Amino acid sequence: MTVIAENAEPLARRASKPVPNQTAVARIDWNWLGAVPYFAFTALFMILPIFYIFIGAFQTPEGSFTLQNILDLASPTLANSYWLSIRLSLASAAIGTVFGLALAYAVILGGMPTWMRHAFTTFSGVAANFAGVPLAFAFIATLGRLGLVTIILRDVFGINIYSGGFTLFSFWGLALTYLYFQLxxxxxxxxxxxxxxxxxxxxxxxxxxxxxxQYWRMVGVPILAPSVLGCFLLLFANAFGTLATVIALTGSNFSVVPIVLFQQIRGNVLYNPNLGYALAFGMVVIMAVSNILYLMLRARAERWQK
Incomplete structure (x- = not known):
């Protein structure tokens, strides 16, 4: 019996030991598989196109290296398109930040009922992504020359907004349209x-x-300042890359950078794909700087609020 017990104990230990291959399989963490589609989508539609744009910006149509495309960005036409896009983005971002902050204060800290606050939040989630042709059509039907609000102001209140110089198809008309998704x-x-x-x-x-x-001047505003500035930069980046709304509202007559880029890559007259890549590269640089500053300010705000 003693011999059997002595032999059974090593056998039990060997049987309890996991097989090496089974141990390696068991140690693999399969939770990361859920993130594979996200990383694949990011690589295919963000990272690889950026590399493609970067390479094309420094090439001629024949494929040789050149800096001429980057130097051409300083030409009056392209420089003006960048400046127009920057001014339009700054204007819509500044107005959106001020009035959006006032709206958020009223919704969050203004004692608004919970059901109304949820309604505002739900609508904001939808409106923040409403742009392009539907948004342009909505504003034309509302504030165009024969829009509903324009006719009501003219026929009921005797106010003709177009006789005073306002037009929806101008700089401030576009800025007003941008506010629909900026706020x-x-x-x-x-x-x-x-x-x-x-x-x-x-x-x-x-x-x-x-x-x-005094509370807001010495406590509230200093704590909120990094977050507000970060939101301003985020709104600027959001407006800077808008294309479909501008084209649908003004056609190709309002030469912001995305429209000039579209003309260089797809146009029949202004066809220079590599110059278009250079324009896109400049946009990527501006957007990257804006987003990096936003992330820095957000990290600072999070440290304040811990």
Whole structure:
């Protein structure tokens, strides 16, 4: 019996030991497989096109290396298109930041009922992605020369907005159109920062004798400033890459950078694909700088609110 017990113990230990191949398979973490479609999509539609644009920006149509495409970006026509896009993006981003912050304050901190707050948030999620031809048509039907609001203001209130110089197909008309998706986007991205303002900070300021204005000037505004500036940069980047809305609203008469880029790559007259790649490369640089600054400001805001 003793011999059997001594032999059975090593056999039991050997049987309990996992097979090496089974151990290796068991140690593999398969959870990352869910992220494979995302990384594949990012590589195919973001990373690889950026490399393709970068290479094409420094090539001639024959494939040789050149810096002429980059130097041509300083020509008056292309420089003006960049400046027009930057001014339009800055204007819509600034207005969207100011009024979007006021709207977010009213929704989040203004004592609005919960059901109304959820309704605003849901609508903002839809409106922030509403652009292109449907948005242009909606504004033409509303504020065009024969739009509903234009006719009501003219026939009921005697106000002719077009006689005063306003036109939907101008710089400020485009900026106004951009606000339709800029304001909801501002509401969505600034909401976490407003919710991060702790009640204890306001109560401590009141205990120390600070007025409401002093609380916002010395506590609220410094804490929110990085988030607000980051949202401004995000709105700027969002407006800078808009193409479909501009084309649908003004045709190709408003020469922002995306339209000039489209003409260089697809146009019959202004056909220079490599110059188009250079234009796209300049846009990528501007967008990258804006997003990097936004991420830096967001990280700073998160440190403040911890």
């Amino acid at each position: 909801p986007l501002m509401l969505l991205v600034i909401t976490p920062a407003l919710e991060g303002l702790k009640t204890e900070w306001r109560e401590a300021a009141e205990i120390l004798g600070a007025s409401r204005m």
